[in-house]
Amino acid sequence: MTVDFAAKQIFSGDLENAPFNISDMFRDLVEGLMSFPINLPGTSHHKCLKIHKKVRETMRDVLKKRIELSTKKREGEEDLVDHLLRDMDSQKFLTEDYIVQMMFGLLFVTSDSISTTLALSFKLLVEHPHVLEELIVEHDSILKNKDNLDAPLTWNDYKSMTFTLQVINEVLRLGNIAPGLFRRALKDIPVNGYTIPAGWVIMIATAALHLNSDQFEDPLSFNPWRWKEIQSSGGAKNFMPFGYGMKQCAGAEYSRVFLATFLHVLVTRYRGTYIDPTTLGANYLDTL
Known part of the structure; x- marks a missing residue:
C-alpha cells in the first residue's frame, strides 16, 4: 500500500502500464538486499541486482518521456517529477541520473521503513x-x-x-x-x-x-x-x-x-x- 501510494505521488499514473507491479518488485528487492553478495544466477543477490536495474530503467524511461512533454501542460495535479523537471534549469545538481536515483530511493524508503514503522506503531499504541x-x-x-x-x-x-x-x-x-x-x-x-x-x-x-x-x-x-x-x-x-x-x-x-x-x-x-x-x-x- 505504501509503495503504490508513493508511486502515485512521484509518477502519477506513469507506472500503471509498466510491465511489472512496482510494489511486488520492491518487496522482492528488499528480500534480496540483505542476502549474501554472491552475484550468480539463482541467488537472491543476483535477483536483487536484476530488479534494481529493471526498475531504474523503467524510471528513466518515464523521466525521458516527461522531459519530451515538458513544453506541454500536463493535466491533473503536479507530482514530484513535475517539480523536479521545473527545477532542473536552476538547480544544476538535478541531472537525469540524480533524479532517477532520488525517485528510486524514495520508493525504497516507502517499501520497507515506513511500513515497518506503521506496524510497530500499531503494536505500541495497543500496548x-x-x-x-x-x-x-x-x-x-x-x-x-x-x-x-x-x-x-x-x-x-x-x-x-x-x-x-x-x-x-x-x-x-x-x-x-x-x-x-x-x-x-x-x-x-x-x-x-x-x-x-x-x-x-x-x-x-x-x-x-x-x-x-x-x-x-x-x-x-x-x-x-x-x-x-x-x-x-x-x-x-x-x-x-x-x-x-x-x-x-x-x-x-x-x-x-x-x-x-x-x-x-x-x-x-x-x-x-x-x-x-x-x-x-x-x-x-x-x-x-
Whole structure:
C-alpha cells in the first residue's frame, strides 16, 4: 500500500502500464538486499541486482518521456517529477541520473521503513492506551477547528500535530528501522588508541545511540512525552533515524508526513479492540 501510494505521488499514473507491479518488485528487492553478495544466477543477490536495474530503467524511461512533454501542460495535479523537471534549469545538481536515483530511493524508503514503522506503531499504541487517548484528543481538536470535516489536511494541520510527531519520534527511536549508517573515512581517524585508516567504511549503529541510557532516560520504555523536553533542550542531535547533516535521507520529511497523516485517519475514523494473540491463535486453529 505504501509503495503504490508513493508511486502515485512521484509518477502519477506513469507506472500503471509498466510491465511489472512496482510494489511486488520492491518487496522482492528488499528480500534480496540483505542476502549474501554472491552475484550468480539463482541467488537472491543476483535477483536483487536484476530488479534494481529493471526498475531504474523503467524510471528513466518515464523521466525521458516527461522531459519530451515538458513544453506541454500536463493535466491533473503536479507530482514530484513535475517539480523536479521545473527545477532542473536552476538547480544544476538535478541531472537525469540524480533524479532517477532520488525517485528510486524514495520508493525504497516507502517499501520497507515506513511500513515497518506503521506496524510497530500499531503494536505500541495497543500496548499503551494512554498514548492512544492523547493522540485521539489532538486529532479530534484538529477536526473541530475545520469548517468542513471532509476537507483534506493542510500543512498547518500537520505542523500542529505536536504530540503526534513526538509519538513518531519515539517509534522511530525504539524501532531503529535503519540498522546503521555508513560513512567513508576521508583520512586516518584516531579513536581510543586505534586508527581507522583512510578509505575504510565506518558503520554508525543508531541503536547504540537511541537506546543509550546516558542520552535517553529509561531507553527501552515507550514514552513520547520525553520529546517535549528533548526538543526544547536541543537534545535531538542524539537522534538520527534518517541520518544526520547533509547526508540525511531525502525521504525524511515525506516519511513523517505520511506517518502523521496515517495516524490522523486511524484515530479519527477507526476504533479498535485489543485481542489476546494467544486466544486469537487458538480460535483460528479451531476453524481449520
